Amino acid sequence: MKLPTRPSRATSLRHFLLRWLLGGLGLVMASIALFQLVAGFVNLAQAQDQRLVERLGHREASGAEVATSMDRDAAFYRIGLADGSWIAGDRLLEAFPWTTSLPASGEPWLYVSRRDGSPVRAAAALRHEAHGAGRRIVVQVAEPLIARFAVWRAYPPALFGWLGLVAAGMSLVIVTGVAMTSRWLERARRALDAPQLDLALYDGPSELRPAVARMQDLHVKQREWVEEQRRFLADASHQLRTPMSVLRTQLQSAIAGDVPASEILPQMLHTVDRATDMANQLLSLSKLEQIKRAGKLQTIALHAVALDAVMELAPLIAAKRLDFALEGDEKLGARGDALMLGELLRNLLANAIHHTPDAGRLGIVLRAYAGTVELVVWDEGQGVDDALRPRLFQAFSATKGGVGLGLSICRQIAEAMGASMEIYNRVDAGHVIGVDAVVRWSQGP
Template structure:
């Protein structure tokens, strides 16, 4: 069931504002008119009843002139009186005014009783009371006074000129203000739309409403990021196509050599297996990069226990460690955590650990160290390899800048994962006594300013 507080279905903002504001304005005006009208009618009714009672007291119960003793001009409202016996027979006054039919209900005290009657088919507002007969004090007579009912509603004739005049002018003026405001708002929104449609969105040149400026700035940022991402993907796909085309061409040449019998099978098959492994490694790295983009766009980060993720990565690569008879060490606080994503962090550790295993000589040492100090958390993957060449450092994290035996995507993906988790990544040689004894890959989270 739809909630009464649920906003209406989205449509034209201009139409909504016009209907909402003008509808509310005219509803308010209608309420004001109704209040004034009801108040005016009540006032007229009270004035008429008071006038009837006043005139009733001036009528001679013996049938004298109704205006006897009245000073001033004759009132403009027509009036009628009648003096009747208790049985309704006319004593004096207007014969056309019907006699009061409920004489038994009139109080002996002479208090007036209001009612509605007829005179020649016209509705009249009348008042009746008992009075003593001037000629016979022991006898009671019924004195009536009446005015046309239309006198109670004469406000209808005065309303257009007196009430609706100024309210109508005010309403038209306010309506013009509302319409002009909505029109101006529509022009501002049109400027915003044109700014968004511009090929090169410049927030500095935006001259629309200030409330929309944050949205425009956000859209500008999204446009820039989208263009950068599209450009990065274009370059990446071009490089990936080139990198995948190379092992496929090599594998085709090897197959042709094997079919032609130019090279013995015992020699060509290991070469083909190496080419397939290289292409497979490339495909896996491309899939990892695609998965990274999905996780980055989702933006859901949480506190991850570093030891648990590191242990999973070590168990997965344990056969490679055993194959090279490496001495491995996993050190650090079991409860140390950092902001990240378990899948992303696991991918980062597997890449760094596989790279360390590859460059560590047989029987060498490597490990993972987790440590925290001040407002910083570090995850270090270290090895006992020969170290980094100075010529390799500038392109260490560039995609497809492969070292010997690699495909050139692992470290690039690692840095992207670290940045997506709000961390930084550095790789440097570990030096002891002026001699390079290995490489440290450091992922660092800064927890403070």
């Protein structure tokens, strides 16, 4: 069972830098102080062990010589036999319990013992008895164990005072640096908020210059897009108002009985069809904007998309008894979006069907050559007047009763897929025999 993860909370860059840098500085200072404390402890422990060994005297010294030396020192000492019997020194110091483990060479044995219930650091060694049968005796010396932990006496508070002073100075440097960084970021924010920005005057962080330039470019494109949509909506509302006004007039005439129903109803049906076409084209433009913003293009099979569009418009082709042909490599592909390309083909085919005379011919050709892929919709229409060509792809510039959006949408779809679209008159022996609508991808799939 997977436990739910808690989403990370957003925080300011300034707070993050302060916590990270000051926390890191504190960790470094604490590490230095801890190292000094550990080093002090080790030095004190080594010094104490060295003193104890020195107080034991030379390994060849006799017990009497050891006792005389101990009397001159402040350390606790005890001299006894191997069985633990006391001979001289401090009776409160416990006897060495592991006499059989002491080296016969007289090397000292360092250990922790007790004196009157208090822990002590002790050293023990074998020595010769000064008088008598030359027996070996056990000599012990000790100091309070607490002496090896008195680090504060070995490293005075002045050292830690210096550490604190250095930490305060570094903290001031960090806070100042973060404050300067915050001011630079504030300059970048003001630059992004400015409606017009000359990048030559930008004085924020150089690392943010590409992001600022990119955001300014997006702002410009957004303003252009909003202005374009505003103009489009104004034109669309004007174009839709016309068929609605015509339909209203026709309804009033039908209600008043000024025109026979058999005459006015077909007119009303034509007006409704024109308004429906307009609404469908506007919806197509809305769909196109959504797909363009998604920006997900992939290689698609042109033949399959063309076949779907032809099957959808087959009733219109059959109604005019047109001879249709779909030619080209079925495996040919290009970068695009199947929905967008289908919308483009339906518009071009509907336009070709409308302009092709009854029992005429039209078709689609798919071809590739020299790294170029082309999709051609051809018909046997009357051709395009040269006077109309400059505004052929402008929105709401219809001729012969059209709504004026089809070719404009087709070109926008082609450009959104990285292709181009043009309309050519097909000429034979100096006469126009039809029209070719060519969608061209300059690079192959």
